[in-house]
Amino acid sequence: MEFSSKILEQAVEAFAGLPGVGKKTALRHVLHLIKQGPKEMDAFMHAINQLKNNLKFCIKCHNISETEICTICSNSKRDSTTICLVQDFRDILAIESTGQYKGVYHVLGGLISPLDGIGPNELNINGLVEKVAAGGIKEIILALNATMEGETTSFFIFRKLAPFNVELSAIARGLAVGDELEYADEITLARSIANRVPFQTALKK
């Protein structure tokens, strides 16, 4: 695509840098902004400027936060002896929306993926080990994706934390609620049989 205007081209390129946005979609976004007028553009710039200047990462759990310590870590009602290990901020949103978890989090910032050049040193693993070494942590819940990278990362962390006196658990893999047995893949089904739970436990929401 060739644009008559350099300004337009730059704006399209900025939007095309977003994940999953190609040049055509980017142009659509830019034309939308132009149509909306200067007020909308100001609001857009203000929102990004706020992100840039006022958003921090919690020094304890690496969660996105407006303060040095995020609202979850600073909440005294939450159980700080249980840490749920997640890949990124979005997973915290997902778990928080269940309303089931009362502990705190630790955000890894990614998964080990040699193909993408992400090794253990690129992730917030050392911080987690230090937390555990400092004592006072009872349980670490590994809540990473059920993918190759997720399992590899879980295993790596499991080995790192094995020397310490801390309980390590992983979120259950099995049939999703609403799924039919017939259509489940063998690995999921095998795991859900191996990790079966007493029926009374299963009934609990």
Added chain:
Amino acid sequence: MEFSSKILEQAVEAFAGLPGVGKKTALRHVLHLIKQGPKEMDAFMHAINQLKNNLKFCIKCHNISETEICTICSNSKRDSTTICLVQDFRDILAIESTGQYKGVYHVLGGLISPLDGIGPNELNINGLVEKVAAGGIKEIILALNATMEGETTSFFIFRKLAPFNVELSAIARGLAVGDELEYADEITLARSIANRVPFQTALKK
């Protein structure tokens, strides 16, 4: 989705205002920007700021432009007696990329669509009528979408311009190059038969 941070929420809402972007995609965009860091965010804001302050609409054809009169209207090599009427700027890009058209354009800014509350007065129709009334225009090519709204708008403009001594043409509707006859819909096929052209003309690229 509930966010722990007001800043994050505002940014997600800004992105979710773009066409075809939902809250989940918006969050993905925002997290991408955060990951990229302040430099990327600055580039993003700069691009939008440029759009806001330095982008204008050509006073002659309403095309997006950096100057008062766009590069197409101010190009003396282009035939200013032929005007191609298009819905918006993207259509100019599409036509320009064919390299076949040497005239100038007129951007309507939309199509008549009573359901969306867009009537003739919301579009740049009067400007076109004035141009034609002023004289010196030989041909107007109606190049609007082959949709209900496009055809309605074309017909409205046809009636508006009928009293003037100007040739009115519409871009051809027919089988797209590469299409198979068997799968063409009846209306397209009927039109392509009714508007058949001498074979020598059809061969021309």
